[in-house]
Amino acid sequence: MGSAARSAAERYVEAVNAADIQAMMSLFAPDAVLKHPTGTYDSSEKIRGFYENIVFRGQAQVTRTKLLDEDGFSMMEMYAVSPFRPDYKQYAVDVFEVDAQGLVTQLSIYYVQLGPPQE
DSSP: OOOHHHHHHHHHHHHHHHTOHHHHHTTEEEEEEEEETTEEEOSHHHHHHHIIIIIGGGTOEEEEEEEEEETTEEEEEEEEEOTTSTTOEEEEEEEEEEOTTSOEEEEEEEEEEEOSOOO
16 A cells, blocks of 8 residues: 555646546645746645646646655656647656645645657
């Protein structure tokens, strides 16, 4: 059985792929902070807006490639493909920090977008 952080990371992928805002928000502590290249989201309302207006709007499907799990945090490497740009993969590393209840207190997202292979 994995840690609470690993469980949060796995449920995160499910919530993104289902575009399920309720499932997504249930992962976060009320005072959670999300750090992303587009900004820092430091309230439940701002985090909800990030997923509704950025992540879910792109309709991306996420595939996990690696998951490192330690006590209290997980680091997950993944890539996402959107039906709007199926020739591009968005690669990311997400770092999940969780509290004693298994809720995400901080999520830091790092990514790079790569285009189609060069011929």
